[in-house]
Amino acid sequence: MRYMNPGYVSWLERNTALAVQEETGNPYAKASFYVTKEKTCVYRLNLEKELYIKASLWLYSTSSTYTSCYIGAGTGYFSGVVFNKRDSDKWKAGYANSAWNIGCNVVREAEVKDNALNEILLHFDGEKIEAFVNGTCVLDRSWTNKDIDLVIFSDEGKGHWSNLIISDEPIDIREHVIELPVTLADVTMAEQEDGGYSSNKAGQILQYVLDAETLIKKYGEDSLVTGIGFQAEKAYRNGDLLTRLEEYLQAEDGTEQNIGSMSLPTTDGQVILGLSAEDITLADMADKKLGYRSS
Known part of the structure; x- marks a missing residue:
């Protein structure tokens, strides 16, 4: 946890x-x-x-x-x-x-x-x-x-x-939670008028490019990433067909690493949070993409 x-x-x-x-x-x-x-x-x-x-x-x-x-x-x-x-x-x-x-x-x-x-x-x-x-x-x-x-x-x-x-695992007192800039790279969900996205079929994705280089310049490529967190504003479901968002990291060669999932609430406007514990360096995150997949 x-x-x-x-x-x-x-x-x-x-x-x-x-x-x-x-x-x-x-x-x-x-x-x-x-x-x-x-x-x-x-x-x-x-x-x-x-x-x-x-x-x-x-x-x-x-x-x-x-x-x-x-x-x-x-x-x-x-x-x-x-x-x-x-x-x-x-x-x-x-x-x-x-x-x-x-x-x-x-x-x-x-x-x-x-x-x-x-x-x-x-x-x-x-x-x-x-x-x-x-x-x-x-x-x-x-x-x-x-x-x-x-x-x-x-x-x-x-x-x-x-x-x-x-x-429930040891924390180094020097750890800080830092925002990682991202840019939308690929999407198969439908874009809505308000700028949000909707999915009506399992497997549809939102995929982002991670700007790890910005953090590498500031903190060094050997800085340890001890966890990755995701926030989805106004994420919810309006039925029982799709109930979760799966989260993954995709390497440059297309290999995917599943890093967690989060349940979708039924209440419009609910903020949900997905978190996963990791143990990689900032250099390991360079050239990777972050994705959400409906399921």
Whole structure:
């Protein structure tokens, strides 16, 4: 299982956040969000398996008065990481107590950066919770809860969240979700007046050329691709003949690699998301095409 979100509100399981679309807050994808304390739950999690959660938080030094940002499993004792700031003081990070204040026994003082991304990693193994801020462990305690809400909050202009990754396999704290430019290359579906596409027969495709070269120039050809995600706006079905979209990568020689599928809902306007875990480099993605096939 691997969930990845560069910072889009519409990709959250519980759409309670407010969107921010600017490079400040997330220079990787120009998308981030904030969540007020009244609507904090963004994802429901089951901890039967080992689980890792990664997120990035851009903290603003201009914040005045007392303010805080938080990410964790619910809002109880020792449940996550809180960032606090008062007036002109610097931001501080630690574990959260019931008041969501910094705990008094921080394992080590974490370096917190103003006007920059701070990287947070949570790890649950069924017996304990670990939390890291910019590579420094700030929480390491027993934890046996199974069903939890992933709670995130911050106020606008004080802290913006992005790069949300949830996985049952280890996550490198340096991982970021980056948009990959694509260009439509081949289509056998019917184009609609609104610019969308419809399919009335299994096997019809939408195929795109991946612009991996743009990312190679910026990040290097050896950068590891740990997952691929797809968003389809207003994807739905109006019958039972076609119920899924299959996703594949096609090599230059025509060889196809199936990388996942997603069920089509019956509700018009529904946003669906397909995700797959990969382990290839950016160089491996050069000259490949991405396709959707109705089934």
